[in-house]
Each structure stands twice: as C-alpha cells, then as structure tokens.
Amino acid sequence: MTSLRIFFVGGLISFRALFNWLSPWIYVPSLLVAPIVQILLFAYMGRAAGQESDAFYVIGNAVQYSAIPCLFAMANTVAGERWTQTLGIVLVTPANRVALFLGRSLPVVVNGFIVSMFSLVVGGLLLGVRFPAASWLPLALIVGIAAVSCTGLGLANAALGLRVRETAVMSNVLFGLLLIFSGANIPVDALPGWMESVSRWLPLTHAIEAAREVAAGATLAAVSGLIGRELMLGVVYGAAGLVALRLLEAEGRRRATLEIQ
Amino acid sequence: MVRTNFAGMVPVPSGRPVVRAHDLRRSYRTRAGTFRRERKEVEAVRGVSFDIERGELFGLLGPNGAGKTTTIKMLITLLLPTGGSAEVLGHDVVADAREVRRHIGYVFGGDRGLYERLSALDNLRYFAELYGVPPREQRQRIGELVEMVGLTGREKERVEGFSRGMRQRLHIARGLLHDPEVLFLDEPTIGIDPVGARELRGTIATLREQGKTILLTTHYMFEADELCDRIAVIRGGEIVAEGTPADLKQRVTAGHVVEVETFGLPETSVDAVRLLDGVRSAAVEERGQAQVLIVQVRPGAEVTSLVLGSLDGVNVGRVSSREPTLEDAYVELVSAEPAGAPA
C-alpha cells in the first residue's frame, strides 16, 4: 500500500516540482510545434526523393518524437534533483526504490503519449493523411506502449544522470540515434544490415512498424508479435535502468558524487 | 583643475558638483500571483538629493534594501528615474546617457559580472574595447591595472579559478580601464574575507588620493568612517542624515550609551525602555546567545536603574556605560521610526 502511494502521489509531485519550468512558453514550441515541423521536414524530403507516403512519415516521426519528453523528463527526475540538492534527501528516505522511480516514470509516459498523439492528429491533418476510423484505438494503444518502452530507455538514461552532469546532451544523443535507427524515416529493412540489427534492439522500432501496419488496416492481433517485442524491450531497458540506479546510488554514496557541491 | 582622460578633455565647469542628484525617485511595479495579477507599486527611492564635489569620496550608507543600489543604478544610467533628475559631470543621466557612460566607472560587489571562461587579461581587453581605450594605450594601461590590483602573474588564468577577492580586484581593474573621472562602487567589499576587504579599502583610498571622485555604497559603518569624506545615511529610500563622519558622531556625542546584556529579551520590554524619560533611542543587537540592549541616553540623564527596572523578569548580564561611537549614530539613524513615511 505504501509503495503504491509512493508510486502515484510521489511520482506526480516530483514531476510537478521538477517541471514547474514546463510552462506553455516551453511546452508549445518544444513539444507541440517541433514534432509537427519534424514531420513536415521529413515528409517533404520523402516527396522530393519520391520515397514512401506521407502517412509513413507522419507515423514514424510522431512516435519517434515521444523520445524527447520521455528521455528528457526521465533524466530530469534524477539530474534535476541533483541540482536542487533534493536527491540526497529523497535517497535517505526508506521509500522503496522501485516504486519511487517507476512512480516518477508514470507521468512521463502519459506526457509522451500526449505528445505523440497530438503530432499524429495534427501532422495527419496538415498533410491530408487519413487514418481509418477503426485504426485509431489500436494506434493509441501502440503509441502508449511506445511511450512506455521509450521511458524504459529514459530510466536507463536517468541512471547515467547520477554519473555525468550533461544529461541533456545524453538525451539528445539518444534522440538522434533513435531518429536514424528506429525506422522513423527509412524503413528498417532498407537500412544496411548492421544498422538493421541495431534497430531491432532499440525501443520504438517495433511500435513504429506496428503502427504503420495498423494504419494500413491490419488488426491488433496481426501485430501482437511486434507489440510484445516492443514492450519486452521497454521492460529490459527499464530494469537495466533500475539496477544501474541501484549500483550508482551505492557508488555515489561511496564516492560522494550524489550532490553537486 | 581639469583632468584629461582617454576620452578627451572633460569640461566640467569649476565650482559645479561632479555628481548631482536632485529629488531622485524610483518606484517599481511588481506583480504577484499567476492568475489574478496584483499590481503593487513599491517606492525604492523617495526623493534623494545630494551633491558630490570633485575629488570627494562620498559614502551612501544604509541597511540592505534602503535604496542604495537603486540610487547608484539611476546615476550610472542603468535605470530611469521615475522622478527628479541627476547629472554626472554636467550630463543628464537620462538625456545624455552615452556621454555619462563614457566618463564613469562602475564596480559592484559579489563574484558575478565576469566572463568565467576567459582569462583575466581577456576580460580586461574586452571591456577596454567596449570603452574605446585606444589600442596603443591598452597594453600599458591593462598592465598597470593588473599590477595595481595585485593580479600580476595570474592574469592569464581563467577567471573561473579565481577567489572572490581576486574577482573583486579584477572588477576594480575593469572599472578603471578608461581612467574614468567618476567611480561608482556598489558594496565592493561584500562577501570578501577581512584581509581582502582591508586591501580593497587600501585600493579605494589610493584612488581617492589620485583625485578620483568616488561614490561608495556600503552597509558597513566602519568602512564609511574609514574612507569617506562625507556620508549620507539612507533609510527606506530617503536620506536621513548627511555630513562628515565627525558631524554624524557629533549628533550622538552629547550624552552617553548604556549597554545591557540580556537573555531572552521580549520586544515589549524594548518598547517600554524607549518610553522612559531621558532615553533617546533603544536598539537590540544579537551577540551569540545574548541580546544586547543599546540605550542612547540624553545628556545629563541617568537612566540605568530605570532601564533595569523596566526589564523586570528578564535575565540580565553585564551592564556598562560608554561614550557613543559612529556606529551608535548609524544604528540610531537607521532604526528610528521613519519621520513622515507611511508605516
């Protein structure tokens, strides 16, 4: 019960505390306008190169852009607290670590979902892409799962936040890798062989593939394998992140790197 | 005497003050609340007037938030006055801002205001350019200043590794790059260790000897006493007293001071002491565990027993009587109820 409370209430409170800078002045340009323009950028490149359809780029970039809120927000829950010097206070509480960090990831997932869905709807409208009415519900489910698995990667990234100071740079690096490897703009099977095998081990790749198939009329059952794989990758990254947080916390205590000054 | 500087001759008519503030006022509008924005007007400076003569070191003394920095920022053209006027070297600070900037130096306390990632030398070079110091004179001028503030040997290091005292000295050098006629020093010794602060005061005294006109703000009384030719005490945005350090001392030398060491002094007792006959003012100073009640006594009055009587029930330690100091004058000035100001 206590862990459950830490999970929900603690998560929401810390998210709000760390994101009080997330005003409309930041949210609108960074999380609503930017993904739309990213969609337009690649869709027009696709048109210029005569490759793939507009729907391909709308789905690919809408899902991939959830990496920004998921990676940054998760990294911030750790690095940001180190800045405000509250990390030490949080870590000396006897709260269950898994509940603590997973609780923090819940609002992040919701936010990532919102960003992706918004981009999907508005990007589709701008480019005149129509998804069949029946595909919206499964699309939403897949987008949600993508946000979960990307947040899993975000948790691993956040663990690094205990070691390096420039987590924003790390988040950007991961975002860029996902841009290239997740198949958002180039079909994964059109990538060189070694790149394709990297893609298969990254979050988002399978979700993007599943979303495209569903939008083209496939049923959820038909893409269940892809969805399962996506979810599994998210869990693996998330678990790795939790373990790393544990190890780094112990090491941080030994080497006094938890607090900045 | 007319001094020259890099920007050319500075023709200030003789007999006219170098800095003149006339009924200077500044109010701020603050907004509170996210949804219902409440506008509040705060008057930081309410009608300040003073003149500073050539070569004078003038001190603006007052507690934090008294309006010292606001006053200085109006004089150096960073803030527009909301009322009154001011001129520096005959130039109006509003209409002639650029001309004013050319001839003044500005140094503020604290460790900000430097480019951390540049060396001390590069910081100085940059500002030398911004102040239009001729290239031919730059090298020599910077060398002299680095030596004067005692940074020789460290000038090629990046500022991020500098101590507070070193940064402050670099600030002084920066403020002097264009050999300004008038210097504005805003709490320059704040946050520096006592040795560094003393060195800095030495530097300021040297500048005064060189004939610079200086406006210094500080909330350290002894600093003002040691350095200033004239002091204006500012409180709640108004000047409450002005004169030489001796003048200010004069205000309280008649009479004496009774100090009572107490433990757990309630505010009501202080109020009671203030009402006693023969007491001019009373203030409390924290000293470790104790609160020291400082009572200014009118000449000829004898109040010690009355004071002790009104401290009934309070733990009393040492009681002593002494001659008044400048600090007493200052404490009296800044802790008295403002005369006409709204509470």
Next chain:
Amino acid sequence: MRVLRLVAVSYWLHLKMIAVSVFEGVFQVIWPIYFATVAFLLYGRSDEPGVLVYAGLGAAVMGIWSVVTTTASGLLQRERWLGTLELLVASPTRFALVLVPITTAMASLGLFSLVSTLLWAWLLFGITVPVASPLAFVVSILVSVFSVALLGFLLSVAVVRYRTAWAMGNLLEYPGWLLCGFLVPLTLFPSWVSWISYALPPTWGMQAIRASAHGESPWLDVVMCLLVGLVYGVVGALLSETVLRSARRHATLSLT
C-alpha cells in the same frame, strides 16, 4: 577603424568562450549530423542523379542556422546570469555593436558543423561535393554566416522579455531547415510559403553556395543574402534601443 577593431576583438573573445565549452561546441556540431545522416539515407534510395550532392551541401549549411537559432535566443539571458549584461549596457558602446560580434561568433561555430558534415558525407556515404569556383563558394559561405548572425542579433533582442527565451530556438530550428531550401527544394511548397523562405537570409545564401559549387554566378544571391541580413540587422538595432530603454524603465536588466 575603432569599430572594426572592437568588432574583431569581441568576435575573437566570444568565439574563444564558446569553443571552450566542450559540450556546447561538440554537440552543436553533432546535432545536424543526425539529420544529415537521415537525409543521406533517405535520398540515397532515390535514383535521381546529383541528389546526394544536393543533400550533402544542404545538410552542411544547416548547422549555421541551428547554432544561431538555438544559442542567440538565450544570449541575453546568459549575460544576465553572468551578471555582465548590466556592464555591457553601462558601457558607451552601442548595444548593437556589442551583440553582433557575439552572434557572429555563434554563427561561425556553424562552420565547424559545415566542415564536419562534408567530411561525414564523404567518409561514410562517399558523397563528394565538387566545387567549381572555390572563391565564390567561400565568399557565399561567409556572407551566409554573417547574414544569419544579423538575424540572430534581431532574435536575441526580440525575445529578451521571455524568461524561457532559449525554448524559442526549438521553435525556429526545424522550420528554418524546412523552409530555407537546405534539404527540400522550394518548388515543392505553395507559393505563399516561398515568400517566407525568401525573407530568410539562408535561402539566398544556400542558393549562392549551390550556384558557386556548380560553377554558376552566385553574386546576385550573395548580394540578396547580405541585403536581407542587413534588414534584420537594422531592425535589430532599432529594436535594441527600444528594448534597452524599456529595460531601464522597468528595471529588468539585472533580475538578480
């Protein structure tokens, strides 16, 4: 003469500062390379001849735009944090002359990005960009850098009132990439959109760079690029005086 020296010294010192910051420096270079890589992979699937050279040149110039839009918007905020903003304003030098060298230093960082993107294109994708008239090519690039810097100057003073000004960079980076003809030919857009494109200096700069690479005359585009940039500069200079006056009135210079 004094102005030239002032600009040169300020430019050099600010460039030094930006370059010292490893993360700012390195990441500004890496960031456009991600997008360049996607563009190479994407255009690599097309059969049209010359399309990779088109993408290689465009991707290389993108970095100049991104470094300015993302860093110039936070310029005054950074000076404010450092506590130097008041000192810059208190100096007798015009604010425009203080700021333009700084944004030019920022834009110059885009040159690193340009070179590394071209190297990346060559090493990993075998894209070689033939440059028919090297002198015109270099001039086109330098004029582009300066024009974008002037736009950055306007940007830096235009957003000074927003506390979250740095986020404005996110708002401008992608649209510039989309609209300036770096990776997408302007002919694909509706005509009202190309009006926006031609109001942005990099559009002209990009045309000049492509023309000089192909051995055509870039000079009309170079002049247009410079003119459009100067318009931004003049508007920025006028705005900066207004902004400063307002800051002195409302006491928003220090915000300590």
